[in-house]
Amino acid sequence: MVTRVGTHEAKTNLSEYLNRAAYRGERFLIERHGRPVAALVGVADLERLEGGAPPEGGSEMLDAEPTVTDVELRRLVKRAAATLVIRMPSGPPVERSERHPMRIPGPPLSEDIIADRR
Numbered sequence: 001m002v003t004r005v006g007t008h009e010a011k012t013n014l015s016e017y018l019n020r021a022a023y024r025g026e027r028f029l030i031e032r033h034g035r036p037v038a039a040l041v042g043v044a045d046l047e048r049l050e051g052g053a054p055p056e057g058g059s060e061m062l063d064a065e066p067t068v069t070d071v072e073l074r075r076l077v078k079r080a081a082a083t084l085v086i087r088m089p090s091g092p093p094v095e096r097s098e099r100h101p102m103r104i105p106g107p108p109l110s111e112d113i114i115a116d117r118r
Contacts, residue, residue, distance in 0.1 A: 002027045006117055007037070034113070 003026060010017060010030045020026040021042045028040040041049075 002029045002039075004029045004031055004036075006030075007032045009117075010040070 005013075005017070005028055007030060010028070017026075017028050017040055021028060021040050023042075025042055025044065027042075027045065029036050030038045030040060
């Protein structure tokens with residue numbers, strides 16, 4: 001689990017986040033204007049990342065035989081995107097070309113996010 005924090009919050013609480021990363025193994029994604037710019041991880045995580053070791057519990061996935069090739073996967077995704085139908089909870093399926101944006105009353109979501117970060 002990664003905790004997302006803004007640059008100002010990271011600067012203000014750096015000591016706390018360092019301790020949590022070092023002693024509890026927590027991970028932090030530091031964002032500027034809602035975009036990730038850096039990550040704060042403990043030394044054990046960093047060594048595992050730099051050493052190329054699999055994440056904890058991930059080694060069994062590396063041993064598994066692949067069931068779909070990259071080419072097959074791309075073909076399947078392309079076909080699904082071409083025939084994508086979205087099922088609206090209030091009625092029958094609606095094709096992608098017939099969708100219309102929903103109008104939601106109130107301030108834009110971006111304003112709520114900015115207000116929460118203050």
